[in-house]
Amino acid sequence: MMQGEILLEIKGLKKYFNLGHGRVLKAVDNINLKIKKGETLGLVGESGCGKSTAGRTIVRLYEPTEGSLIFEGEDITGLSGSRLKPFRRKLQMIFQDPYASLNPRMTVGDIIGEALDIHKLARGAGRQERIVELLRLVGLNPEHANRFPHEFSGGQRQRVGIARALAVEPQLIVCDEPISALDVSIQAQVVNLLKELQNRLGLTYLFIAHDLSMVQYISDRVAVMYLGQVVELADSLELYAKPLHPYTKALMSAIPVADPDEAAKRERVALQGDTSGAIDPVPGCRFQPRCPVAKEICRQQEPEYREVKERHFVACHLVV
């Protein structure tokens, strides 16, 4: 699975927001990632690090400021209108808030059916059949098609969101914090569903979340973002066992462990302050003001993002 071909290549992706008065928010600042067919790539970071903006830019909900998106060998960055539409079908998204991302005035059947209509995938009886099939696929009942979103619980709504994304038979699904609005026992249900669907349908996921333990659980590889840049990327188990970047180390040590004995003896990397400065990044490494081991070079030069071990990338001067 890991050696597979590349489904989407993200090259030098930038997304800047103009705030007026000459100020620019560099939400995503030069990201390079390759997403392989059939894998789950996790994207983690604190709020404001640009992970959601990255996800939205990748599915072209935002126009990239710079850089290119290459889907199955074809550059889709400049496409629009009818030429973009076939790719819209292949790239879908699941949103964080299952309350805000479903139209309250449409029945669940119509929400799912709308996707079929737009891409002219099914009509009449076939459309109805497909809706029932999709509802079953995500663990809902066919009768649910006639109900409205407010009649469902959060977990069920998230299933509707998944069914809508699956309706157009996508290849890549960007999951933007799909479980963070859900209760613990429901989170596991949705994650298990996503995994099962991946196995059955051969889906590729970009899984964006701030819940590090869940990301590790679902992802094959994980990328860590800090202020618009990817600072570390490695196989999921490797990253959690041997994090190299000081920011990743601090993040890992801050994960609360549901085990009182382990919580008591755990070594923690205290991190001062919080993320700020996507508007006026400091010179050198962006993490340097909060970094417990920063040296002179970190204040002067931006570290290069490089492969330090096989399949383990990091952007830090101090990692040899």
Add this chain to the structure above:
Amino acid sequence: MRPILEIKNLQVAFDTYAGEVKAVRGVSYTVNPGEAVAVVGESGCGKSVTAQTVMGLIPSPPGRVVAGQILFDGQDLLNFTERQMQGVRGNQIGMIFQDPMTSLNPTMTVGRQIAEGLRKHQSLPADQALEQAKEMLKMVGIPHPDRRLNQYPHEFSGGMRQRAMIATALACRPKLLIADEPTTALDVTIQDQIIDLMRNLQRQLGMAIVLITHDLGVVAGLCSRVVVMYAGQIMEAGPVREIYYRTQHPYTRGLLASVPKTGKERKPLVSIPGTPPDLFSPPPGCPFAPRCSHAMKVCGQLVPQEQEVSPGHRVACWLTHPLAQYRKQEVAG
């Protein structure tokens, strides 16, 4: 030692157009002075309603205390008048909430908000109260307290706002702090800082904490006892190590199993099927029975009585009944 807070058989209901919602259905727990107790459960389990009832913050109507007692320092808070409650809130019991942005007053400087309680409860003059507010900001680890005092909440980051709210809640040195999901809206690194701060302040000031959360990870690092709630009732309660290492209730076990462990090989994530019951018409018997993989016939019919399985460790589950020993071995094996 007399507990600082003793909740006895509390029942709270809300009258709605669709009928009566029984949000809290007979909850009892105690908190000793200086102790941190966690109340854990999913949304709608009644953990926040219980805490808001302690603070006298349930709007009535539609809310209604049906039965029970809330003894704070030996006195029943449910008999207090609103005026008496105002002397308790923010003075003897402090409370912090999940979302610091909506709980702080956006039109008042942070300094004045912290000073407000001191001026009201301790009748301090404005300048002294502000001076003490500055001390509080320093205590909760906010840099440049002089400057921060005169800023508004929107000028603070999320973590800083939560620190400011803690400063407000602790200004009058309450004996009890109720923290309702204090870190849910925060990033992990900031969450870590806030939990650390709460742990230090608890030791420094000797106050008791009731931590309301759904995150069993946060609990493990801060609390010495845990109360697990489901559908308005207590499923299991006991010392933290008992709950984590000698889990008795299938719901607690399910909660613990649905949190993935990092750094370990991936075991399949155990999810609890179904959703919590509708509290308009709670099921007869154990509320968890419809979702429980070990449910027996009796579970759907009769409410299990609480049993003490070891000192301080209470469980409400039919599996702890002597007649269910055989079944229980099956479950454990």
